[in-house]
Amino acid sequence: xxxxxxxxxxxxxxxxxxxxxxxxxxxxxxxxxxxxxxxxxxxxxxxxxxxxxxxxxxxxxxxxxxxxxxxxxxxxxxxxxxxxxxxxxxxxxxxxxxxxxxxxxxxxxxxxxxxxxxxxxxxxxxxxxxxxxxxxxxxxxxxxxxxxxxxxxxxxxxxxxxxxxxxxxxxxxxxxxxxxxxxxxxxxxxxxxxxxxxxxxxxxxxxxx
Amino acid sequence: xxxxxxxxxxxxxxxxxxxxxxxxxxxxxxxxxxxxxxxxxxxxxxxxxxxxxxxxxxxxxxxxxxxxxxxxxxxxxxxxxxxxxxxxxxxxxxxxxxxxxxxxxxxxxxxxxxxxxxxxxxxxxxxxxxxxxxxxxxxxxxxxxxxxxxxxxxxxxxxxxxxxxxxxxxxxxxxxxxxxxxxxxxx
Numbered sequence: 001x002x003x004x005x006x007x008x009x010x011x012x013x014x015x016x017x018x019x020x021x022x023x024x025x026x027x028x029x030x031x032x033x034x035x036x037x038x039x040x041x042x043x044x045x046x047x048x049x050x051x052x053x054x055x056x057x058x059x060x061x062x063x064x065x066x067x068x069x070x071x072x073x074x075x076x077x078x079x080x081x082x083x084x085x086x087x088x089x090x091x092x093x094x095x096x097x098x099x100x101x102x103x104x105x106x107x108x109x110x111x112x113x114x115x116x117x118x119x120x121x122x123x124x125x126x127x128x129x130x131x132x133x134x135x136x137x138x139x140x141x142x143x144x145x146x147x148x149x150x151x152x153x154x155x156x157x158x159x160x161x162x163x164x165x166x167x168x169x170x171x172x173x174x175x176x177x178x179x180x181x182x183x184x185x186x187x188x189x190x191x192x193x194x195x196x197x198x199x200x201x202x203x204x205x206x207x208x209x
Numbered sequence: 210x211x212x213x214x215x216x217x218x219x220x221x222x223x224x225x226x227x228x229x230x231x232x233x234x235x236x237x238x239x240x241x242x243x244x245x246x247x248x249x250x251x252x253x254x255x256x257x258x259x260x261x262x263x264x265x266x267x268x269x270x271x272x273x274x275x276x277x278x279x280x281x282x283x284x285x286x287x288x289x290x291x292x293x294x295x296x297x298x299x300x301x302x303x304x305x306x307x308x309x310x311x312x313x314x315x316x317x318x319x320x321x322x323x324x325x326x327x328x329x330x331x332x333x334x335x336x337x338x339x340x341x342x343x344x345x346x347x348x349x350x351x352x353x354x355x356x357x358x359x360x361x362x363x364x365x366x367x368x369x370x371x372x373x374x375x376x377x378x379x380x381x382x383x384x385x386x387x388x389x390x391x392x393x394x395x396x
Contacts, residue, residue, distance in 0.1 A: 012383050040390075047390045050339045051358040059241035059255055064233045067262045071229065 003030075003037050011041055015048070106190055116147040121159060128152075134175075143178070164189060214278045221269055233262050236279065239360060240286045246355040247290040249344050257293055261286035277366070283356070284370045291348050342392045350385030357382055 121142010
């Protein structure tokens with residue numbers, strides 16, 4: 001006789017140990033009278049025990065060593081905590097990069113410590129070794145910038161005189177219409193650069209309007 | 210057990226290469242048996258089990274420490290074995306007739322094996338037979354049956370390993386069991 005599908009479902013529940021007591025009693029009462037279901041149940045039981053009866057086999061002796069030999073090199077992560085730290089603090093990292101590059105740039109400018117004199121504007125100067133001489137009667141219309149040298153002003157400078165690591169031998173207020181700026185410390189020198197950048201922007205701004 | 214495993218994993222994550230050997234020793238038998246029952250050939254099972262551990266090592270950062278490690282590891286092993294079965298070229302069957310011969314099969318070409326004590330032969334043969342019948346099951350039933358009856362795992366764990374709902378696990382076990390019953394009933 002073909003049993004109800006429900007009975008098969010209960011049989012599965014019994015096998016899976018999910019049947020209620022009532023269902024279990026109902027099922028065992030049923031297989032007492034139904035040989036088809038009894039056989040089905042016993043066959044499934046036998047199947048389970050045959051499959052469960054498969055022996056647990058051991059892997060080969062050298063299994064662990066073989067795995068360890070094939071592993072890639074130890075973790076990189078723990079070797080580079082700096083990398084992880086940088087990933088967690090991107091802004092500090094960016095600021096540090098900026099400072100390193102900027103200071104490198106400024107330092108290289110500072111380190112060009114050879115004698116150098118620039119006239120930003122019109123006018124001629126004379127040189128005597130590392131001394132810049134503005135001759136008598138000469139008028140420089142613009143700024144005079146001297147690095148690592150000396151300046152002797154006998155004529156006139158209608159502008160600023162900037163002395164970077166330099167000294168002025170003779171300069172009275174009458175000879176220079178602008179300021180005499182003396183830049184000896186690196187911080188001052190940087191400050192001077194920053195100021196000049198802003199002055200430049202201001203000039204552009206002025207020209208623009 | 211779980212605490213111990215977590216400690217080892219933390220060590221491995223910190224770069225302690227050797228700590229991983231402890232994990233391999235703890236789980237090698239289970240992992241090997243999953244692979245063995247899925248692919249049947251001992252040498253292939255051994256290679257797959259080793260590969261499963263290597264993948265576990267390289268992906269140890271992806272493992273979520275709050276979950277059960279064995280579930281994660283068995284999942285890797287099961288997936289590798291099923292992939293292997295999928296890619297494997299159908300092997301030459303011993304009982305296939307050799308082309309151009311009249312009724313010859315590879316069986317007739319095999320030398321008879323050394324005689325074994327009778328009960329051992331019976332036991333060995335039963336195991337071989339059950340294993341072969343498991344192998345005949347479709348892969349999705351086979352993995353469910355192996356995890357349930359050979360590893361004795363709960364339905365929940367099987368569902369996590371195979372990444373399918375518990376209800377589906379149940380259905381696969383029921384169907385796999387029925388298919389096996391039909392094959393194994395004539396002992």
